[in-house]
Amino acid sequence: MKYYNSKTITGTSVEALRPMIEEELQKEGFGVLTEIDIQATMKKKLDKDYLPHLILGACNPVYADKVLSIEPSISTMLPCNVTLRELGNGNVEVSVIDPSAAMSGVGNPDLEIPAKEVQEKLMQFLNNL
Numbered sequence: 001m002k003y004y005n006s007k008t009i010t011g012t013s014v015e016a017l018r019p020m021i022e023e024e025l026q027k028e029g030f031g032v033l034t035e036i037d038i039q040a041t042m043k044k045k046l047d048k049d050y051l052p053h054l055i056l057g058a059c060n061p062v063y064a065d066k067v068l069s070i071e072p073s074i075s076t077m078l079p080c081n082v083t084l085r086e087l088g089n090g091n092v093e094v095s096v097i098d099p100s101a102a103m104s105g106v107g108n109p110d111l112e113i114p115a116k117e118v119q120e121k122l123m124q125f126l127n128n129l
Contacts, residue, residue, distance in 0.1 A: 003102065006095035007126045014052040014084045017092050021056070021084060024128045028121040030058040033079050051086040058082045060121065066114045067103075074111070077102055080122065094129060096122040 009017060022032055034057030039050040057079040067074045083095045099115040099122070 003098055004095045005098060005123060005126060006093050007129055008087070009092045009094060009129055011090050012092050013090075014054055014086050014092055017084060017094070018054070020129070021082065021094065024125050025056075025058050025082065027128065028125045029060045029062060030080070030121070030125070031061075032082075033057045033059050038085075051088055053085045054083065056082045056084070060118065063114055063118050063121075067111060070110045070114070071106060071108050074103070074106065077106075080118065082122075082125075094126065096126060 025032065034055075036055040036057075038053035038055065042048045042050045058081070059079040064078055067078075080099060081097045083093075085093045085095070087093055099118045100112070103111045103115040
């Protein structure tokens with residue numbers, strides 16, 4: 001089972017694309033709670049060079065509340081990761097987690113509907129890019 005979905009955006013950079021990513025996430029009810037800069041972290045910790053690569057922790061509070069009400073320990077799987085990764089040719093891959101794939105391992109069938117609904121919102125976000 002594929003655990004993510006992605007789209008490649010041509011002729012841009014992570015830095016240039018970031019504002020549009022946040023704007024489109026907001027349209028689907030998500031805010032960005034966290035950011036991990038892979039490029040900076042790998043340089044600092046391992047002195048290794050990476051192309052620009054961000055992990056954004058996106059949260060839709062309505063759905064976070066729904067899944068936490070069903071399965072409180074699901075907090076270990078929140079927020080939803082959205083990544084922006086420069087490919088080195090003027091293109092950026094934008095990837096989103098597949099919540100249905102991620103939550104399927106929990107084994108709680110009550111999570112299936114909200115996971116599918118979040119997946120639909122994340123796919124709409126990708127389609128809007």
